Amino acid sequence: MRLLIALVLAGVLGAQPLPLGRIPPGRTLLVIEPHHDDHTTDYGMGGLIARFVEEGHRAWYVRASNDEKDGAHGYPHNDMINLRESLEATRILGMEGVHGLNWRNDYMDSIPLNELRAQLILLIRKHRPDAVLGHDPWAHYDRNPDHRKVARALAEAYWMAGLANVHPEHFELGLKPHRVPYLFFKARVDYGKGHEPNVAMELTESQVRKKMKAYSTHRNVYASPAMARAVRAQIEIPEVKGLTDEEAAVRFEEWHMEWISRKRGRENGVRYAEVYFYRDEFDHLPGLKNYITSNTVKQ
Amino acid sequence: MKLRLLLCMAMSLLAQDQKVLVITADASDYVLAAGGTIAGMAASGATVWLVRVTNDDKDSWDLPPEETARRTREESERAARILGIGKVVSLGYRAGELGGVSPTELRDRLMFYVRSFKPGVMFIPNPYAEYVEVLDRYYTGQAAEEARRAASLANFQPPFASVGLETHLTPELYYYAQPFDPRRREAESTATFAPQPKALDIAPMLAKKIQAAQALKTVNHALAMRIQQRLQETGRRLPLLDRVDDDAVGKLVEINVRKLAEIGAQGTGYSAAEEFHYAGVEYQIPAKYR
Numbered sequence: 001m002r003l004l005i006a007l008v009l010a011g012v013l014g015a016q017p018l019p020l021g022r023i024p025p026g027r028t029l030l031v032i033e034p035h036h037d038d039h040t041t042d043y044g045m046g047g048l049i050a051r052f053v054e055e056g057h058r059a060w061y062v063r064a065s066n067d068e069k070d071g072a073h074g075y076p077h078n079d080m081i082n083l084r085e086s087l088e089a090t091r092i093l094g095m096e097g098v099h100g101l102n103w104r105n106d107y108m109d110s111i112p113l114n115e116l117r118a119q120l121i122l123l124i125r126k127h128r129p130d131a132v133l134g135h136d137p138w139a140h141y142d143r144n145p146d147h148r149k150v151a152r153a154l155a156e157a158y159w160m161a162g163l164a165n166v167h168p169e170h171f172e173l174g175l176k177p178h179r180v181p182y183l184f185f186k187a188r189v190d191y192g193k194g195h196e197p198n199v200a201m202e203l204t205e206s207q208v209r210k211k212m213k214a215y216s217t218h219r220n221v222y223a224s225p226a227m228a229r230a231v232r233a234q235i236e237i238p239e240v241k242g243l244t245d246e247e248a249a250v251r252f253e254e255w256h257m258e259w260i261s262r263k264r265g266r267e268n269g270v271r272y273a274e275v276y277f278y279r280d281e282f283d284h285l286p287g288l289k290n291y292i293t294s295n296t297v298k299q
Numbered sequence: 300m301k302l303r304l305l306l307c308m309a310m311s312l313l314a315q316d317q318k319v320l321v322i323t324a325d326a327s328d329y330v331l332a333a334g335g336t337i338a339g340m341a342a343s344g345a346t347v348w349l350v351r352v353t354n355d356d357k358d359s360w361d362l363p364p365e366e367t368a369r370r371t372r373e374e375s376e377r378a379a380r381i382l383g384i385g386k387v388v389s390l391g392y393r394a395g396e397l398g399g400v401s402p403t404e405l406r407d408r409l410m411f412y413v414r415s416f417k418p419g420v421m422f423i424p425n426p427y428a429e430y431v432e433v434l435d436r437y438y439t440g441q442a443a444e445e446a447r448r449a450a451s452l453a454n455f456q457p458p459f460a461s462v463g464l465e466t467h468l469t470p471e472l473y474y475y476a477q478p479f480d481p482r483r484r485e486a487e488s489t490a491t492f493a494p495q496p497k498a499l500d501i502a503p504m505l506a507k508k509i510q511a512a513q514a515l516k517t518v519n520h521a522l523a524m525r526i527q528q529r530l531q532e533t534g535r536r537l538p539l540l541d542r543v544d545d546d547a548v549g550k551l552v553e554i555n556v557r558k559l560a561e562i563g564a565q566g567t568g569y570s571a572a573e574e575f576h577y578a579g580v581e582y583q584i585p586a587k588y589r
Contacts, residue, residue, distance in 0.1 A: 025533070113398040138429040152398075156434050160395055162525065165357040165364045181529065194429070198481070281529065284432055285522075286478050286562060287331070287555035292526065296535045 017268040021199035021278055023052055024182040026130020029059040031095075032120060032154050033134060034108065034146035036067045036086035037218045039093065040257075044274035045133060045186050046093055046211030047203040047261055052131070053094030054207065061090045061098045062123055064116065064150045065105040071220035081220045089214040099123055109145035113153055120157035121167055125175040131182040132158055136277055139187030140194025158183060159284065181281035189275065197275035200268035208261045208272045212254040223249040317345035320418035320469070321384070322409060322446075324439035325394060326355050326375040327515050331559060333422050333475040334382055334508040335501025336573050340420070341383025342504070348386045349379050350412050352405070352439045353394040359517050360524040364393075370517045378514040381507060388412065397438040402445075405438065407456055409446035414464035420471040421447055425576055428476035428483060440474070447472060473497075474576040478562050483574060497577035500569040501560060509556045513549050523548045 029052045031039065039046045039061070053059055063086055071078035086098050101119055103111055124132075135147050137155035142148055160166045162179025187195035203211075216223050225245035232240070232248060240248040265273040282289040319340050323329035329337070329349070341347045355371035356364035372389055379387045390408060392400060413421070424431075426440030449455040451468035460466075474494055476483065487493050501508065513519070520543065527540045539547055560571035 114396060117398075152434070155432060156395065156398070159432050160357070163357045163395075164361070165359065165367060166395060179525065179529070193482070196481070279430070282526075284479070285526075285555070287557075287559040288526075288551070290558065291554050292530075292537060295539065296530060296537050299531070299534050299536050 015267060018197060018200040018275060020268065020270065020273075021201050021276070023055045023057070024131055024281075026182070027057055028127055028129045029053075029057040029131050029133065030062060030124065030127050030129035030180075031059065031133045032062040032064075032123075032150065032157075034064045034144070034150040035070070035105070036063050036082040037070070037089075037215075037221055038135070038147075039089065040211075040215045040218070044260075044264075044276075046089075046214045046257070047207045047272065047274050048133065048184065048201050048276070049093045049095065050207040050210040051201065051203060054204075057131070059093070059095040060123075060127055061086070061095055062101065062120070063098055064101045064103050065108060065146050066100070066102045067105050069105045073220070078220065082218075085218050085220055089217040092214040092217060093210055103146075106144075106146060108149040111149065113149065116149065116153040117157045117160070118167055120153055121161040122170060122175075124157060124161040124180060125170055125178050128176075128178045129180055131184065132180045133184045133186065133276075136185035136187040136195045138194055139185075140192035142187065142191060183279040185277040185279070187277075195277060197277055199278040200264065200270070200273040200275050202265070202268075202270045203261060203272040203274065205272065208258060211261065212257040215257050216250045216253040219246075219250070223253045225249050228252060317343075317420060318416060318418045319345050319347040319420045319422065320412060320416055321347060321349045321422040322352070322424070322439060322443040323349065324352050324397070324424055324433065324435040325358070326351060326371050326378070327512070327518050328424060328433070328436055328477070329422065329475065330378055330382070330508065330512050330515065331556065332424075332477045333473065333573055333575070334511050335504040335560065335571070336473070336499050336575075337384070337422065338382040338504040338507045338511070339499075339501065341385075345420075347382075347384045348388065348412065348416050348418070349384045350388045350390065350409060351375055352390050352409075352442075353392045353397065353435055354389065355394050355518065357394045358521055360521040362517070367517060371515070374515050374517060378511040381511040381514055383507075395435060397435045400438070402438065402442055405442040406445045406449060409443050410450045410456060411459065411464065413446055413450035413469060414459055414467050417467045418469050420473065421469045422473045422475055423447070425474035425476040427474070427487075427576075428480045430479040430481070431476055432479075436476070444472075444474075470580055472578040472582070474578075475573070477559065478574065484566075487576075492582060494576040494578040494582065497575050498563060498567045498569065498572045499575070500567075500571070501563075501573050502569065502571040505557070505560055505571045508560075509553050512556050513552045515552075516545070516548070519548045519552050523551055526551075 066079045067082035068075035068079045134154045135151035137151040158180040162177045164177050228245045228249035240251050261272040265271045282292050354368040356368040359367035376387050423443035424436040424440035426437045447469050451466050453466050484496050523543045563574045564572040
């Protein structure tokens with residue numbers, strides 16, 4: 001019994017709530033991800049995107065791969081269906097548009113890193129985002145080659161876009177160097193020690209609803225009627241009585257999103273949340289950060 | 300007391316024979332992360348070489364890459380001299396482009412210097428340090444770690460042996476990184492073969508480290524200008540950088556180095572320190588086999 005109490009206490013004490021983060025100042029958000037549906041990674045991101053937009057940011061989604069492997073309709077059709085669903089999901093989240101880079105899905109390990117990075121640098125200079133959301137480049141055990149590649153390209157693109165000697169040809173177009181000041185990195189929190197969130201972003205019910213809707217829009221990969229049929233064959237769920245398998249599948253996916261947002265919220269003392277590894281504007285200067293923040297004055 | 304004196308004399312004699320090879324991706328990283336420790340070893344009589352992998356051609360405010368590379372090379376050599384480094388080798392890879400360089404090519408070029416210099420100690424960027432945004436440091440660290448091992452094995456680059464570059468195993472290895480990784484103080488494992496966190500006192504060498512960091516004028520000026528620009532764009536200013544001249548940049552660098560030393564010293568009892576992951580003799584030969 002004592003052991004049980006100790007274990008429960010250790011569990012409770014070990015799970016310290018994260019500090020609640022704020023939306024950083026600015027007007028533009030860029031979400032840089034390998035796939036059409038990565039705004040759902042670890043069941044997160046969609047809520048924060050909706051919150052950014054609701055708090056005044058204009059947001060764009062960069063989809064690096066063509067997602068041809070996602071779905072059961074053959075490569076070219078999957079590509080087209082996933083693009084359509086991606087446009088719809090990002091619209092639900094309030095985003096302005098999608099940049100498709102069209103790299104071959106699940107074959108990104110072998111593509112030239114510097115080429116992908118150059119594309120991201122160009123888009124960063126075009127949009128001049130105040131914040132970027134993306135996969136955590138230092139997350140461990142991510143089995144997906146596209147996640148690793150895009151995260152690594154992003155790890156350099158966000159600061160190299162600020163250097164005038166990097167791709168100076170862009171300046172012929174009137175673009176200017178721009179370092180992204182605020183970053184939110186995302187990865188599954190149950191994949192090893194690599195990704196330890198340092199901030200919880202509180203969400204409203206409306207933001208969670210948008211996230212649920214955006215997630216279930218990706219019907220080509222989620223919300224499978226066969227999955228719903230299999231579940232319903234085993235247990236009776238009154239809430240989906242009378243619905244088709246397709247409708248039930250969408251409902252299940254939406255519950256999934258609601259459940260994980262509530263779970264992250266409960267862990268961090270609020271109703272709904274998503275968790276991230278956040279980097280502030282001067283975190284890349286550990287020796288100067290305190291000095292700059294304590295001595296800076298308004299102009 | 301006599302014993303302590305004898306010990307100091309013995310250590311000093313050992314240091315005189317010590318050869319230290321420092322490998323860095325760029326001009327500033329090793330100075331900021333390990334400059335005090337390296338200066339201390341050089342001051343104790345060690346012979347120190349530096350291999351700088353990239354040419355830092357991107358890191359300036361308003362200079363073209365060629366001029367940036369030329370100036371940074373000169374300044375890097377000046378900084379190295381201040382720390383007591385005897386020889387600087389610049390491999391000349393373009394900065395920020397190591398992701399497109401063959402890791403084996405880079406490893407073999409570093410291995411050349413391990414076999415020719417035969418160091419007793421190596422300092423390399425820690426490729427396992429997380430949230431280090433300059434990935435050149437990751438690629439360099441990985442290649443350097445491999446180079447140390449490959450240098451000890453005769454079947455790597457057989458032509459090296461034919462020109463007199465015999466195998467060599469470097470007994471001590473310091474992995475360095477600036478303190479970006481929130482978990483850098485955690486031991487990865489208690490196993491003998493895993494490098495362990497280690498902090499070293501650099502208080503006596505702090506002034507030298509500041510001076511060496513200040514010698515990197517081109518990259519420091521660019522850093523100051525980028526901070527000033529970011530603040531200006533967001534309606535703020537840092538009084539120190541109202542005029543970005545040599546004095547202001549020098550002061551900024553001093554603040555940076557002092558604070559890094561303070562961060563390194565947290566929880567150690569030192570006033571100024573540097574943090575490493577260290578792999579010593581234990582790393583190669585566990586106590587039970589020695």
